[in-house]
Amino acid sequence: MITTVRALGLAAIALLTVATAIAQAQTPGSVQTQFLPIKDEPEPKLLVDQPLAEPLTTRGVAIIPYRTENFRILPIFGPGASDVSPRVGHLHVNVDDLPWRWADAGGTGAIVLTGLPAGKHKVLIEIVTPEHRVIGGQTASFTVPAIHGQHH
Structure with missing residues (x-):
C-alpha cells in the first residue's frame, strides 16, 4: 500500500x-502561429535542381525540380498577403532571357517545359512576393538533345 x-x-x-x-x-x-507574422522569421530560400535526366534525354522534356524554405507558393496576390507567415508568393519563370516571363502560383515542385528546340537553354526561376518583388532566384542551364522523329 x-x-x-x-x-x-x-x-x-x-x-x-x-x-x-x-x-x-x-x-x-x-x-507562434502561422496566421500572424513572426518576428525574426528566417529568410525565404529557393533551391532549384537541374532538369531530370531521363525525360530530357529521351523526350526533350525539361522537368526542373524546385523547393522553397520558409516560403509557400500560393495563388495569392496583393499587399494584404505580405503579412502572412510563413511568407507566401509565387514564382516568375523566364526562359533564355526572352523579354517575357510567366508567373507560377501552383506550387507543384517542378517547372515543366516541352517543345524547346534542340540546343542550350537556361531557365531563371525566381521567388517573388504577392506584389511581384523578387526575393531571390536560381538558374538551371541544360541542353535539349536532337531527338529523331520529333519536330520543333
Whole structure:
C-alpha cells in the first residue's frame, strides 16, 4: 500500500512539473502561429535542381525540380498577403532571357517545359512576393538533345 501511495505521489509531482512547464511555455506572446507574422522569421530560400535526366534525354522534356524554405507558393496576390507567415508568393519563370516571363502560383515542385528546340537553354526561376518583388532566384542551364522523329 505504501508503494502504491508513493508511486501515485511521484506521478502527481511529475504531472504537476509537466503542467507547469507547459503553462510557462504558453505565456502570452510566446505562442507562434502561422496566421500572424513572426518576428525574426528566417529568410525565404529557393533551391532549384537541374532538369531530370531521363525525360530530357529521351523526350526533350525539361522537368526542373524546385523547393522553397520558409516560403509557400500560393495563388495569392496583393499587399494584404505580405503579412502572412510563413511568407507566401509565387514564382516568375523566364526562359533564355526572352523579354517575357510567366508567373507560377501552383506550387507543384517542378517547372515543366516541352517543345524547346534542340540546343542550350537556361531557365531563371525566381521567388517573388504577392506584389511581384523578387526575393531571390536560381538558374538551371541544360541542353535539349536532337531527338529523331520529333519536330520543333
